Amino acid sequence: MSCDNLCVVLVEPKGAGNIGSVARVMKNFGFGELRLVQPRASHLGAEARNMAVSAIDLLERARVYENLALALSDRNLALGTTRRFGKYREELLYPAEAATTVAGLAKTAKAAIVFGPEDTGLKTEDLDLCQYCVTIPTHSDLPSMNLAQAVAVCLYEASLKFSSPAEDKTRGKRPALGKNLEAMFAQMRQVLLEVGFLNPQNPEHLIRAFRRMLARQGLTEHEVQILRGLWDKISWLHRGKGTP
Incomplete structure (x- = not known):
C-alpha cells in the first residue's frame, strides 16, 4: 500500500479555508487525491487557494461526488472518522491502528479515509459505508478537533507506516470494491x-x-459473488420453487 492508493474524502465540508488547509496537509505528508461529497463551500475560490498555499494543484484535481457511496465505489477499504461513541460506533481504531490496517493491504488495493462536516461529523449512515471507524483521543474539555488538524493526525500516522515495508496480510488478495459490497x-x-x-x-x-x-x-470479489449466490438461492427457495 502506498500514499498514491489512499484518498481523503470530505463529506459536506462547510469551510473553504478548511478544504484548502486539508489540501496543504495532504501534500505535507505525500498524499495527492482529495474527494469532496456535496461540499458546502467552493474548493476553487480564493479562500481555499490561500489556505492551500502550494497545494492548489490538489484542489484543482479534486473530484466532487453526489453522495458518499459513489465516492467510495472504487475503494477496497474505507475508514470513517468519528469523535462520538455509542451504538453502531464500537470497536474504534486509533489513527496508528488504522494506519497499520491500511498499510497491510495488498499493494494494488485502494483505500479511503472519510471525514464528516465540521459541525456534525459523519452520520451513522455514512459510517455504514466504512469497514472501520477511527477516532482521535482528545481531552474531554474540547474533544472535537479542527478538520485539517484531524486529517493531519491521521495522515501523519499513515505516512509513518507507508514509509517502511509492511507485511501484506492479504497475501496479494484485494478486498472487493465498495460498490460491489454495497450491492x-x-x-x-x-x-x-x-x-x-x-x-x-x-x-x-x-x-x-x-x-x-x-x-x-x-x-x-469471489467471496462476494458466493454470498450473492447464497442470497439468490434463499430467495428462490422462499418463493416456493423447491430444490433445483
Missing part, C-alpha cells in the same frame, strides 16, 4: 426482509451487525 448488502437486505428475518420497522439494526461481521473480513 451485496442491498441484496441481502432485500432477501432477509422477504423471508421475514428482518424487522421491517427497523431492518438496519441487524444489517449493521452483518456489515460489521462481513465487511471487516476483507471479502474478495
